[in-house]
Amino acid sequence: MEKIKYYAVGWFEIYVQEMARARKFYEEVFQEELTDLSDPTDQNMKMAAFPFSMEDLPGASGALVQMEGYPSGGNSTIVYFTSLDCSVEESRAKATGGKVIQPKTSIGEHGFISLIEDTEGNTVGGHSMK
Numbered sequence: 233m234e235k236i237k238y239y240a241v242g243w244f245e246i247y248v249q250e251m252a253r254a255r256k257f258y259e260e261v262f263q264e265e266l267t268d269l270s271d272p273t274d275q276n277m278k279m280a281a282f283p284f285s286m287e288d289l290p291g292a293s294g295a296l297v298q299m300e301g302y303p304s305g306g307n308s309t310i311v312y313f314t315s316l317d318c319s320v321e322e323s324r325a326k327a328t329g330g331k332v333i334q335p336k337t338s339i340g341e342h343g344f345i346s347l348i349e350d351t352e353g354n355t356v357g358g359h360s361m362k
Contacts, residue, residue, distance in 0.1 A: 242314035242359050244294035251278045251298040258282070258296065269295055276300050310357050312345065318358030322346040 248254035255266055262282075269279035277299040284293030302308070315321055319336040325348040326332055333347035333355055343361040350356060 240314050241292045241311050243292055243312035243357070245297045245310045245312075245357075246294065247302045247304050247308040247310075248296050248298050249304050251280060251296060254296050254298075254304075255280045266296065310347070310355055312357035312359045315358055315360050317362055318344055318346045318360040321358045322348055325350070 246254075258264075259266055264283050266280040266282060269281045271277065271279075277297065279295045279297050281295040282293055313321070322332055322336060329351045331349040333349050334345070336344050336346045336358075339345055343359060346358045347355055348358070
């Protein structure tokens with residue numbers, strides 16, 4: 233079994249209530265244009281991605297997300313940790329007292345994600361390409 237030496241933050245999401253207002257705020261604050269990532273087949277979710285290039289700066293990219301059931305404020309930012317297979321960490325979380333919020337789910341060409349809740353009530357995500 234392959235082993236990752238460390239878990240890097242690979243993605244983040246900032247949940248918002250009004251996409252247009254939030255997008256304008258972040259574009260003006262950082263002087264960067266966000267890219268629409270919304271799925272045209274899912275009218276219940278809107279996404280706008282922050283610009284990112286591996287050549288420019290090290291780090292993680294992310295998006296603003298407006299989705300029913302995920303309010304802004306409080307614990308409204310989700311950090312996604314990159315792994316070889318996010319279902320492995322998902323099963324470990326369940327075994328150590330956490331909860332599975334969303335089992336491993338395909339996100340198409342971008343791989344797979346899963347959401348878990350830690351023992352403190354925080355939601356964190358896993359991302360893998362397989």
